[in-house]
Amino acid sequence: MKISARNVFSGTVSGISKGAVNAEVSLDLKAGTPVTAVVTNASVDRLALAVGMEAYAIIKASSVIIGTDLHDARISARNIMCGVVANVIEGPVSTEVDVEIGGGNTISAVITNESAQKLGIVKGGHACALFKASSVIIGVK
Amino acid sequence: MKISARNVFSGTVSGISKGAVNAEVSLDLKAGTPVTAVVTNASVDRLALAVGMEAYAIIKASSVIIGTDLHDARISARNIMCGVVANVIEGPVSTEVDVEIGGGNTISAVITNESAQKLGIVKGGHACALFKASSVIIGVK
Amino acid sequence: MKISARNVFSGTVSGISKGAVNAEVSLDLKAGTPVTAVVTNASVDRLALAVGMEAYAIIKASSVIIGTDLHDARISARNIMCGVVANVIEGPVSTEVDVEIGGGNTISAVITNESAQKLGIVKGGHACALFKASSVIIGVK
Known part of the structure; x- marks a missing residue:
C-alpha cells in the first residue's frame, strides 16, 4: 500500500x-x-x-494545524506533537511545514502562507502540530 | 497560543x-x-x-467550502456564513478566498483554482463559506 | 446551489x-x-x-488521499474509488490529481508535490482515491 x-x-x-x-x-x-x-x-x-x-x-498534511506557544493551550483537538521545524516549502498560497517530533518521525502540515508568516515559522524553530481525532x-x- | x-x-x-x-x-x-x-x-x-x-x-481554511446561490441549499454541513469577498489570492493549484461575514469576522477558505474560476469568485462579490461541524x-x- | x-x-x-x-x-x-x-x-x-x-x-478535494497498490489495503477510511488518472496539475507545494472512477464521475484530490512524486502519479496511470466518511x-x- x-x-x-x-x-x-x-x-x-x-x-x-x-x-x-x-x-x-x-x-x-x-x-x-x-x-x-x-x-x-x-x-x-x-x-x-x-x-x-x-x-x-x-x-493528511492538510488536516494538520501548526501552532506555537501551545504550552498552555486549552483546545479540543486531541493530538498535539511538538518539535523542531525541519523544512519549510513556500508557495503562492500554501506553505508546507515539516516538524521533527522525535522517535524518527516527522509530521508534515500544509498551511496558508499568511499563517506561516504570522507565526514566524522558520527552519530550526520550535513548533507544534495539532490535529483532530x-x-x-x-x-x- | x-x-x-x-x-x-x-x-x-x-x-x-x-x-x-x-x-x-x-x-x-x-x-x-x-x-x-x-x-x-x-x-x-x-x-x-x-x-x-x-x-x-x-x-482550518482548507476545511472551508465556498458557495454561491446557497439561499435554497439543502446540505448536511451545519455551518454556513455568507458575506462579501474581501480578498482573493491565486496560486497554480489553490486559491485563497477571504469572506467578510459581519461582526468584524473574516473567514478564509483555500479552494482549487478551477472552483474559484467556475464560481466566478471576485473581490467585492457575494459568497458563502460552509464547513462541517x-x-x-x-x-x- | x-x-x-x-x-x-x-x-x-x-x-x-x-x-x-x-x-x-x-x-x-x-x-x-x-x-x-x-x-x-x-x-x-x-x-x-x-x-x-x-x-x-x-x-472537498483537500480531504481526498491518493493511493496506489491499495488492492490489499486494510485501512479505516470507508470510501475507496479507483480508476485512471485523467489530469495532474502541479504547483510549488500542492498538486491536483483527477481520477476517472467510472460512471462518468471524476474525483479530484489535492495532495503535496512530494507525495505525487513519491507515488509516481502520471496521467493515464492507475490510482485510487480514498476519503473518510x-x-x-x-x-x-
Whole structure:
C-alpha cells in the first residue's frame, strides 16, 4: 500500500471505545507518543482492531494545524506533537511545514502562507502540530 | 497560543449534547452567528466546557467550502456564513478566498483554482463559506 | 446551489443508522459505487433524509488521499474509488490529481508535490482515491 498521506506513524492499539456510530481508538506510537482517532464502528469491526495490535495512524498534511506557544493551550483537538521545524516549502498560497517530533518521525502540515508568516515559522524553530481525532485514519498490515 | 488555523472566532457556548464518543457543542459568536462543532466527549470533559462559557471556534481554511446561490441549499454541513469577498489570492493549484461575514469576522477558505474560476469568485462579490461541524476545534482561554 | 467542492456525486440513499450525535448515511452512486458519510443527526432530520431519496455526496478535494497498490489495503477510511488518472496539475507545494472512477464521475484530490512524486502519479496511470466518511457532506435537491 502506497498513499499520498504524508503522515503515517507506526504504533500499537492501546484502547478502543465504541459508540453507536463512531469509535475512539487510541494508539501508542513507537516513541511513546499517544494518538487518538475517531473512526466508524464498521471500520473497527472490518479491520478487527484489538488492543495490542500493531497499526498505523495516517493523517493528511492538510488536516494538520501548526501552532506555537501551545504550552498552555486549552483546545479540543486531541493530538498535539511538538518539535523542531525541519523544512519549510513556500508557495503562492500554501506553505508546507515539516516538524521533527522525535522517535524518527516527522509530521508534515500544509498551511496558508499568511499563517506561516504570522507565526514566524522558520527552519530550526520550535513548533507544534495539532490535529483532530476525526482527521486520523487507521491502517493495519 | 498562536496557531496557523486562519479562522478563530470568539463566542459563548450555548449548548452541549454528549453521545457515546462524540459531543455536539453549539457556540454563539459575538455577532450572534451560531457555530456547531462535533468534538470528542473527552475534550468536553478536559476543557470543562459548560453552557455560558466563553470559547473559540477554530476552523482550518482548507476545511472551508465556498458557495454561491446557497439561499435554497439543502446540505448536511451545519455551518454556513455568507458575506462579501474581501480578498482573493491565486496560486497554480489553490486559491485563497477571504469572506467578510459581519461582526468584524473574516473567514478564509483555500479552494482549487478551477472552483474559484467556475464560481466566478471576485473581490467585492457575494459568497458563502460552509464547513462541517466535525471540522471545528473548540478552544478556551 | 454552486459550491467550490470539486467532488459532487449523485446517488440514492441506501441506509441511515443514527447514533446519539452522529449518523452514518450510505449512498449508492449512479454507477453502483457505494459512499458512506457521517453527518450529525440534526442534519439527517433537517434534510428529512430517508432510504430511497436522491442525494449528493460532496467531498472537498483537500480531504481526498491518493493511493496506489491499495488492492490489499486494510485501512479505516470507508470510501475507496479507483480508476485512471485523467489530469495532474502541479504547483510549488500542492498538486491536483483527477481520477476517472467510472460512471462518468471524476474525483479530484489535492495532495503535496512530494507525495505525487513519491507515488509516481502520471496521467493515464492507475490510482485510487480514498476519503473518510466524516469528510462527506450530504446534499439534497
